[in-house]
Amino acid sequence: MKELQDIAHMSDLLISMELGDESLFDWNVKLHQVDKDSVLWQDMKETNTEFILLNLTFPDNFPFSPPFMRVLSPRLENGYVLDGGAICMELLTPRGWSSAYTVEAVMRQFAASLVKGQGRICRKAGKSKKSFSRKEAEATFKSLVKTHEKYGWVTPPVSDG
Template identity: 65%
Template sequence: MSSRLKEKVSAAIRKFNKSRSRSGSGDKAGDAGGGGATSANNANSNAGGNVLAKNSNEVVAAESPGKRMRRQDNKVSPATSRMVMPVNVQHAPDHSIRARRLMKEYKEIQKVHNGQKDPVFTVELINDNLYEWYARLHIVDPDSKLAKDMTEMNIPFILLHLVFPDNFPFAPPFMRVVEPRIEKGFVMEGGAICMELLTPRGWASAYTVEAVLMQFAASLVKGQGRIVRKTKSSKEFSRRTAEEAFRSLVKTHEKYGWVTPALSDG
């Protein structure tokens, strides 16, 4: 090997050793820096813990000795040691439009009709429920066959059942005949009543209960209503049957409209 080549090899070896020694010094410096950061974090954590411990001691110290002893005996934390008193909730009375309207009409009918010697009709609440009434129709057209039937069969009145929905007077009441059983006169299965003003389309909020009852009395006579002496239908004369018949009636008239039938058709 020539002397020149030997010098190049020696220079390369020295350069390699020199770079290696520099790399080792950098790693040591990094370890030293990391250790310093870790020490700083530990110091901050210890300081934070001391602050929390101090605050916790202050909270506990703020309690009175007697309260602290009771809490310790019952094993209750300071956050849950406060008693929550029950709230006395009072329900507001019903001052809805429906209630005011029905109360007003009921009092007026009681004053005018129930006080008469021979009233056309009378009303009463069912089980003191302002939204459910019985109405008794005592008088119909005296020249009608229906009035004759009532006299011959010794029937003093026609009993009606009225139910007022939540949105009354903006929706009509449901009304049906309870007794006696009537045929024709726009009275349907179960005692349902075929009157346009009792449907959502024909109803107006200005209609009163008195107007509805008087209109029904006129419809009975106009439709040639008669009291059934012998029951021909096997269907039950009940509220459920009446509601089903009325729903079917409303659907039919919504589809085809209201057409006044011939008197012979009832």
């Protein structure tokens, strides 16, 4: 409830949210801004995309465990957004999570990682219309967490893909 009230009183319009399925544990969050010097911001302007829509599902023991967060729309490429809209960010894992994190802080970190990872709005014919799915996002997230637990959370050089 406190997180919900804090977002309602934000003055910088970075994010807005609404409850999904009328549950306090399911939020649809609109990220309205990314770095205005980024190619993603340029993409958003060129495609008249007002926001990036994310879904956050909170576990019963939140804030002691991280929410599951995924991108719903638009379809993004790079920016650490993977199949199904899964997001590759250590802070969204039990190991990287801190109960001190707020939804606003997570959104700011996500916006920064989108830009750092050179996220773009997908414009490929056919692919850009295909919706991200929750099932695909969950499977991708589980897989990436396993990989990172094995190899660590270092960011590979851009030359490595």
